Amino acid sequence: MGKISSLLKLTPFIKKHKLVFIAGIIGMLLGSVIATPIPYIIGIIMDKVLIAKKGYNQLYYYIGIIAVFYVLRYFISIFSNYMFVKINNLVVNELRCTVMDKVMELPMSYLANTEKGYVQSRIAECSTVGSIFSPSYVGIVLSLTDAVLALVTMFAINxxxxxxxxxxxxxxxxxxxxxxxxxxxxxxxxxxxxxxxxxxxxxxxxxxxxxxxxxxxxxxxxxxxxxxxxxxxxxxxxxxxxxxxxxxxxxxxxxxxxxxxxxxxxxxxxxxFTVGLYTSFSLYITKVFSSIQGIGTMGTMIKPVCLSIERVYELLDMDDENSGKNQNLNEEIKSIKFENVAFKYKNNIKNVLNDINFEIIKGEKVLIKGENGSGKSTIIKLLLGLYNPVEGRILCNNIDMSTVNTKSLRERIGIVSQSIFLFKGTVLANILYGQTKKKLKDVEELIKKLGLQEYINRLPKGLDTEITQNNSGISGGQAQVIAFIRVILSNKDVIILDEPISNVDVETRDLILGILRDKDYEGTLIVVSHVIEGMDFLNRIIEI
Ligand SMILES: Nc1ncnc2c1ncn2[C@@H]1O[C@H](COP(=O)(O)OP(=O)(O)OP(=O)(O)O)[C@@H](O)[C@H]1O
Ligand SMILES: [Mg+2]
Missing domain, CATH: 1.10.287 (Helix Hairpins)
Structure with missing residues (x-):
């Protein structure tokens, strides 16, 4: 673990910003070259000006030369350090974005079994990776040039x-x-x-x-x-x-x-030997010693970075949920078929679902019924491609879903899940989440059509009510209604409601059931529930 060769994995990121990287390296090298003659000139000042008691002009002349070198080095080092800070930021942010993108594409079978903190720390680890471009790291490598140049000059002296x-x-x-x-x-x-x-x-x-x-x-x-x-x-x-x-x-x-x-x-x-040469020598020695010490510590310092790169790439190299799913579902969903489907979650010993067979045709209004824990929500998760069956097949328009890109599938299926998660933002933003074409006007019209104005107006600020993290600012029942409006607005081929009336009071339940009873919606409706009362508008029951 922590192999130095892992650094090579960053090559694509460096290549993307190669001009900045090369400019930084050239700046550092130039800085080294400019600094090399300084100790030697100091030695000359000692021997040929001070000890030999030459005039002030000679002293000013040499001091002037050193000053010019220092000024040059000052500007060059600011430039090259800035280049490395820039590349550090660019690479870290691109890596973060790549990891975040990957995390959202990973299969649920991995995400559900991995601690959230672990995934979070992988994202945070990107900043450790970027530290490899910090001027101090690059400086250690380039101090080797300093040391080599110093050694050459030292050999020339004595x-x-x-x-x-x-x-x-x-x-x-x-x-x-x-x-x-x-x-x-x-x-x-x-x-x-x-x-x-x-x-x-x-x-x-x-x-x-x-x-x-x-x-x-x-x-x-x-x-x-x-x-x-x-x-x-x-x-x-x-x-x-x-x-x-x-x-x-x-x-x-x-x-x-x-x-x-x-x-x-x-x-x-x-x-x-002379005192002046000794002075130059001592200054060169400092460069050599500090460079050697830097190189000595380098391996140990760089290893954690390599380890971070390996850990980040462990995640980036994983198959995402659409690996091998090359087909798109381009047509409206006309049928959904479960064929001998069996499933278990990774940490389950026994199957959660066994030999599930059913077919739902376009326009059907179906109830999936079963006891707590019988696997109703799991069926929905399989249908949405969040998990893959361990046995059997799920077909959509007679196409095996194991070959269908989940994005194209989810564009056609809308769901109000059992555990609703609302995002930080207003109620309106949550209703419009995932919609690109719908606007406030459409939301208001739909609320009016569904007869939910009064319900929404009862929220502290209506559609502008702010929802903070963890659905606070809103009750469980209200969250369910918001998710319900969202799914109706989305106009999908199939609408799935997982326990739509489990959390709501009698008034809201009647409102939701009333809307569902309405004949307007021509798409397929799948309602998951362990209760059957009030579900008379459904025309078929699938018992799990
Ligand atoms: N992420 C998971 N990892 C492991 N086991 C799980 C996971 N989610 C659900 N299960 C298990 O799978 C079984 C079916 O769960 P599921 O949520 O599908 O049931 P359900 O029929 O929807 O129940 P309810 O009526 O309570 O909503 C349960 O025994 C549950 O413990
Ligand atoms: Mg459930």
Missing amino acids: YKLSIVILILTPLFFFSSKMSMGNFMKNTKEMLEYNATLNGECFEIINGIEDIKILNGKSNHLKKFNDKLSKLVKSSLKQSKSMIIFMGNITFINNFGSLLVLLIAGILILKGE
Whole structure:
């Protein structure tokens, strides 16, 4: 897991923005090249101007050259950093969008069995993936150019001292790699404790009403405290490993510099080296050491990113619900046929449905009847292509639905499901959800035709009543009526009502049944219910 080769999966995203990416790289390389002569010029100032006591003009001249280099580097680094920030944002957002698109296309058999938090964290993980383009990561890779250029210059200045530096580099590399490894391990542990603490918070906030009613506060607070103390412990451990990591780096840096000073001192005393060259040398060493340390930590730092890429792609590489479904349902639905259909959900041991056979013809008004848990809603889910039968076939206009694109199917079937989910927004926006051609006027006309004006006017702001998350702001019965208006407005070939009168009061029930009894609707009507009273307008019963 966490293979570096996973980075290649990002190639299509980089290719799309290759100009920005290349501009960033060129900027960074140019910055390195410009910075390389600076330490050497500082050495010249020491030896040839200060120690040799040359005039002020010489000093101003060299300082001027360095200043020009610094100014150039300043602008170039701002430019290249901006390019990388830009590509980071572009890639993260495109990846997020791709993942979101994929999530909505995944089969229900996967989504219903996967924790919502897990899917959510996959989307959040895209930002970790993007961090690979952060200037600090790219900077580490490109600091190699800095280091190579510095080493070349160092060898040109004094090869003996350069060899000492070369011998020291593995020490820097491995010490950084090890310390970083430890730090990352502790960070991972801390993040896991943090995630479980977040899960606990999530449960408390979601279940707050029941916690209050059941006097569960102390129980939850204890669990929260336990998780919190684990987090505190692991966070201290993580901070400790960070302190040791920084300490190790400083310690090795100090001793490396001291060793160089010793050798350089001996060479200066022997007359083989100068103070100015030593100064240049020290500045180059800093570049080499920090680059080696950066490269040492790179692998460990990049692995979590690779892991995130792998996890995101695990999701992106999954088959979606329309894989292999290449046909479109282009014609009006004239018949629906279940042939020896059997089904079970992934986590079921036994089949929920066994040997289901029925046919519904265009214009029929059918009741699907059965006890609680007998599988009525499951039949509807199979019909909508949310799940596939484990045995048998479902045919629509004699076409096997396992070959039909679900989007084209759902364009022709409207449903008021048993568990209605209304979206955040106004009642009107919810009624118009999924409609492209209908407008406020159509909604008002339909409400009038159905005789539901009074019902809608009783809502706090009528059609403009705001529904917040989780259907709050609206009652269960009202939600059912809103979904009912939505489905009638959509004008589909088949309308399915799953328990349309289960949640509503007598008045609303009579209203809904009255509308259904109306002969105007010529399409197919499938009503799912475990009660039969008031359903006299239906002309056939399918018993499950
Ligand atoms: N997502 C799921 N995963 C696993 N089992 C499920 C799932 N949804 C439903 N079931 C099981 O399938 C069976 C049939 O459920 P279904 O919702 O189809 O029944 P129903 O006839 O509509 O019942 P009700 O009258 O209560 O609405 C039940 O035993 C239920 O526990
Ligand atoms: Mg049901």
